[in-house]
Amino acid sequence: MHRIALKHFLLSFVLVALCAEIATSQTQEEVRAVAIDTDSAPASFSSADARVNDWVSRGEQQSRIDRNDYLIQAKDVLKIVVYDEPDLSTEQIRVSIDGHVNLPLVGKVTVAGLNASQIEDRIEELLKDGFILSPQVSVLLEEYGRRIIHVLGSVGGPGSYTIGEDVTLLEIITSAGGLTTFAGELILVKRMIDGVQETIEIDRKKLFEDGDLSQNLKLFHNDFVFATKSDVIYVLGEVESPGRFVWDKELTVFQAILRAGGVSQVAARKKIKLVRSSGGKRDIIFVNLDDFTKEGDLSKDVPLLPDDIVIVPQSLF
Numbered sequence: 001m002h003r004i005a006l007k008h009f010l011l012s013f014v015l016v017a018l019c020a021e022i023a024t025s026q027t028q029e030e031v032r033a034v035a036i037d038t039d040s041a042p043a044s045f046s047s048a049d050a051r052v053n054d055w056v057s058r059g060e061q062q063s064r065i066d067r068n069d070y071l072i073q074a075k076d077v078l079k080i081v082v083y084d085e086p087d088l089s090t091e092q093i094r095v096s097i098d099g100h101v102n103l104p105l106v107g108k109v110t111v112a113g114l115n116a117s118q119i120e121d122r123i124e125e126l127l128k129d130g131f132i133l134s135p136q137v138s139v140l141l142e143e144y145g146r147r148i149i150h151v152l153g154s155v156g157g158p159g160s161y162t163i164g165e166d167v168t169l170l171e172i173i174t175s176a177g178g179l180t181t182f183a184g185e186l187i188l189v190k191r192m193i194d195g196v197q198e199t200i201e202i203d204r205k206k207l208f209e210d211g212d213l214s215q216n217l218k219l220f221h222n223d224f225v226f227a228t229k230s231d232v233i234y235v236l237g238e239v240e241s242p243g244r245f246v247w248d249k250e251l252t253v254f255q256a257i258l259r260a261g262g263v264s265q266v267a268a269r270k271k272i273k274l275v276r277s278s279g280g281k282r283d284i285i286f287v288n289l290d291d292f293t294k295e296g297d298l299s300k301d302v303p304l305l306p307d308d309i310v311i312v313p314q315s316l317f
Helices: 002-037 045-057 059-065 116-128 169-175 204-208 253-259 289-293
Strands: 077-082 090-094 100-103 107-110 137-143 147-153 159-163 183-193 196-203 224-229 232-237 243-246 272-278 281-287 309-312
Touching (some): 077 116, 107 116, 253 272, 253 289, 253 309
Parallel strands (some): 147 224, 232 309
Antiparallel strands (some): 077 090, 077 137, 272 309
16 A cells, blocks of 8 residues: 555655646746747848748647647557656557557557547546556657648649658659749648647748748648749730730830730721729729830830730721
């Protein structure tokens, strides 16, 4: 009886010390989070860089982040700790193809399809059955057997991709067929951090055109990558290649027509229509192409806005 009482006293002491250590660790994490949130870096993409670097450095903490969301599957590697029972603990054990792990005393335990908390409860119940009076079990996900990344938006092949090892943003976008012509300025990576969805903004031009590898984010299981769509304008009618085109702030009616290959020989050059929708209303602006092509008066060229439609009608004569 004295031995059992002593064991319970020691167990309580260990649990109190453990709780204090966890509380201290959480406080340190909160201090680091405040330091990141109050960073004086510019609010544009440089602030995104700081957040990206922070999350990359926290990659080893993904087992805690996904603790209640992620369901264990075949080939995952677990760390199973039975407190005060080192002989029953395992530093690394891989889940078998059929979803089991073999543990001391209790033997084969089905873990696939359960989250870490559910596995802890299952192992504790098995240990209570004639082995340990009040077992305390902790399960951590050490390594994913496979990772699923979801790629959406302006890519060649949107969908969910299964990978077996670490992957970066560049690699997963390449696997998804690359960015389309109409990809926007931002690539968004959405992930769950401590039960809260966070969004990381990546500058497409910095990554793909400038080769800035600080934007090449390391991805984790169940990340969502969304390639945004750029703003567009439309050029229709009597042009060589009618269609939609990427909008930019410097784009004008004349430049849009040039992107569409120029007007045809039967185009009504003096009756070009610019259709613009705003606030539920549709306005039509008439443009004479000869004003700034033949007469050289570029002040009469009209700047375009996103979703503007340039229509080049056919001349009747």
